[in-house]
Amino acid sequence: MSASTFFGDPNLFNQLKARMKFETFCAGKNIEEAGSVPRRLFIIEKGVIRVFYRSEGREICCHFAKEGEIMTGIDSFFTGKPSIYTSQALEETHCYSLTSEQLEWAFDNIPSMDRFGRKFITAAYIELVERYNSVVSMSAQERYEQFMSEKPDLLNRVPLGYVASYLGMTQETLSRIRGKKTA
Amino acid sequence: MSASTFFGDPNLFNQLKARMKFETFCAGKNIEEAGSVPRRLFIIEKGVIRVFYRSEGREICCHFAKEGEIMTGIDSFFTGKPSIYTSQALEETHCYSLTSEQLEWAFDNIPSMDRFGRKFITAAYIELVERYNSVVSMSAQERYEQFMSEKPDLLNRVPLGYVASYLGMTQETLSRIRGKKTA
DNA sequence: CTCGCTTTTTGATTTAGATCAAAAGCTGCG
């Protein structure tokens, strides 16, 4: 989700900003680890983050977030359960962060926060529905084309294997598809 | 999502109930059609509903809802855009309904409504994440087993083909998997 | 009961994409 949706309510943003912390992560640094409970919400100023989990010995990337976007482990952030996700900066990344306690405080004390939360998750939900549908009804080739039309810059900023797992295919398959296009 | 979560706040439920309409749909009847904008939220008293969309000439079932659960086209219900989904009663179905206008009214006038909406979508989001992960990292056999451990009754209440498309496989594949188990 | 229709099963074949394996390309560093 883009941060501009969040900033749509400047008053809300100002109230939150006072509580947010500026953080920098260098390339390769893990931001939050799987298994931990306290999760922050990040507004990314600069950089790219991947969010992934481990399944049968391999890492599956389920999300990329870059400058101008909000990144958070929605599941545990809102439920309080330990997360299965690890987030990692892929480039030097600058962002503002808010802890889950601060967020809870905001939900209880800032009137428009629940509405923001509702809209934020609705947007995330709709995005996920689209990804779900693409993975069940599109071929690897089509998924690649959709990705390229939506996030063409990412393929040059992150390793191929991460994108492949994000798209639900192996690195070899993605490499072949990409090669075919140019040839 | 189960309706009990909704009823967790009896005060909220009472305020809404006064505005809800009781409706009955007979087996096979479409409840809401793809392409329409006004969408209702349903609390199901009795019956089963399937929600599906059309893709490349075939129907993909993306959701089942039965007695005790809430059914709504979350995407357009919250965005106001026409939905791609059709919902259909598979048995005679009784439910309470709330129009999107009534829901908007509730969001604006009942203080705890935004919070309910946020929690409702969060739950739906988490459920969808699980389905997404299962479809990208599990075999057809494993998806069948998961389905049977979670919703064993549904396979006897709805046609096989609907469940197959819900699980992201063909009817033949589901039939073979099921046969193998018993044999 | 039995005819006609729908749903489910079974069978044969095909195929997209995975897997396994190795060769190329890159990139930084001593």
Place this chain on the structure above:
DNA sequence: CGCAGCTTTTGATCTAAATCAAAAAGCGAG
């Protein structure tokens, strides 16, 4: 420069599941 350790590409199989096709099983209506 040139080797070491990466990421990416290319090649040769293999396999889960789709597709195509038809038989069998259910089931409601006359």
